[in-house]
Amino acid sequence: MVVLSQPLVENVSHIKTCKHNNTTSDHVYTGIIPVIDLLDPEANNLIIKACQEFGFFKVVNHGVPIETITKLENESINFFNLSQIEKDKVGPAKPFGYGNKRIGSNGDVGWVEYLLFTTNPELNHNKSITIPGNSLLFWGLVNEYISAVRNMGCMVLEMIAEGLNIEPKNILSRMLSDEKSDSCFRLNHYPPYPELLQALSGRNLIGFGEHTDPQVISVGRSNSTSGLQISLKDGTWISVPPDPYSFFINVGDSLQAMSNGRFMSVRHRVVADSLKARVSMVYFGGPPLSEKIAPLSSLMEDPNEQILYNDFTWSEYKTSAYKTRLGDNRLSLFEKN
Numbered sequence: 001m002v003v004l005s006q007p008l009v010e011n012v013s014h015i016k017t018c019k020h021n022n023t024t025s026d027h028v029y030t031g032i033i034p035v036i037d038l039l040d041p042e043a044n045n046l047i048i049k050a051c052q053e054f055g056f057f058k059v060v061n062h063g064v065p066i067e068t069i070t071k072l073e074n075e076s077i078n079f080f081n082l083s084q085i086e087k088d089k090v091g092p093a094k095p096f097g098y099g100n101k102r103i104g105s106n107g108d109v110g111w112v113e114y115l116l117f118t119t120n121p122e123l124n125h126n127k128s129i130t131i132p133g134n135s136l137l138f139w140g141l142v143n144e145y146i147s148a149v150r151n152m153g154c155m156v157l158e159m160i161a162e163g164l165n166i167e168p169k170n171i172l173s174r175m176l177s178d179e180k181s182d183s184c185f186r187l188n189h190y191p192p193y194p195e196l197l198q199a200l201s202g203r204n205l206i207g208f209g210e211h212t213d214p215q216v217i218s219v220g221r222s223n224s225t226s227g228l229q230i231s232l233k234d235g236t237w238i239s240v241p242p243d244p245y246s247f248f249i250n251v252g253d254s255l256q257a258m259s260n261g262r263f264m265s266v267r268h269r270v271v272a273d274s275l276k277a278r279v280s281m282v283y284f285g286g287p288p289l290s291e292k293i294a295p296l297s298s299l300m301e302d303p304n305e306q307i308l309y310n311d312f313t314w315s316e317y318k319t320s321a322y323k324t325r326l327g328d329n330r331l332s333l334f335e336k337n
């Protein structure tokens with residue numbers, strides 16, 4: 001079990017809550033989340049189906065070494081175990097760096113602390129971020145992890161291109177592998193929030209409020225603590241059973257636009273656990289800033305198919321996204337009338 005310092009009971013009246021799962025059918029555990037074995041010859045088609053149905057799936061046999069994962073997870077726990085004074089030296093996140101409860105800059109808050117980094121070398125933000133302790137070791141592990149997870153994300157995007165029968169095979173993956181790819185990476189720590197306090201209010205505390213990810217795909221994982229929930233097409237929330245050895249892939253807004261709505265950018269959120277800390281790591285695979293996001297022409301062979309979104313560059317989308325609240329529907333601003 002991860003041992004992280006238990007926070008003092010704080011006033012959390014500004015943090016959102018959601019209904020309790022044991023008193024309502026607001027969200028449920030189900031076995032319906034697709035599990036894709038990347039070595040399965042049928043994986044391409046299964047991924048397409050999962051992107052259409054859920055915008056979300058779990059991958060196994062992903063090829064990312066477990067040591068790469070555990071080394072970074074342990075180093076992240078060491079960081080989150082530091083004193084508040086030490087952690088605050090790495091913040092506040094604007095948007096990169098250490099953030100505590102505040103998410104973005106438009107008033108969103110959650111029961112979470114995090115480190116957020118860009119992978120875009122042109123933005124150069126990370127250079128100014130020194131992690132207390134062995135900063136070189138920390139950055140080495142972050143880079144090793146990102147490179148392994150990016151490769152796996154590219155493999156998944158190539159399987160999507162194959163499953164959709166579109167050429168070239170790297171039409172999507174090149175956005176993540178491009179040296180100018182504007183991707184980011186976040187390490188989250190969700191402290192436990194005592195059951196008694198949750199019971200008193202009859203509600204669960206929100207760690208990270210519901211939202212969709214703006215990028216192409218997100219590749220995430222966590223320790224064995226639950227909390228992640230996804231929204232189905234009908235609006236039901238389902239809890240995703242944690243699995244520290246697997247990865248979870250989310251379709252992001254950009255892939256929804258590039259697939260002209262065939263794939264669904266999944267709404268998701270994290271609720272606080274009452275007993276255990278949750279530590280997660282998410283790589284958000286984004287395109288270069290100048291990339292034009294538009295339906296893939298090889299997908300749009302039927303002249304009667306309506307184009308759902310106006311074209312935009314990733315830079316335009318990002319600028320607009322950073323002006324929104326977490327739960328907003330960002331793609332709707334680009335819908336064609």
Ligand code: GA4
Binds near residue numbers: 324
């Ligand atoms: C959601 C997905 C990623 O975590 C993130 C988030 C970003 C941030 O934390 O700075 C945003 C959010 C995310 C979308 C809307 C804006 C920007 C917080 C927020 C309120 C890093 C991202 O790329 O977009």
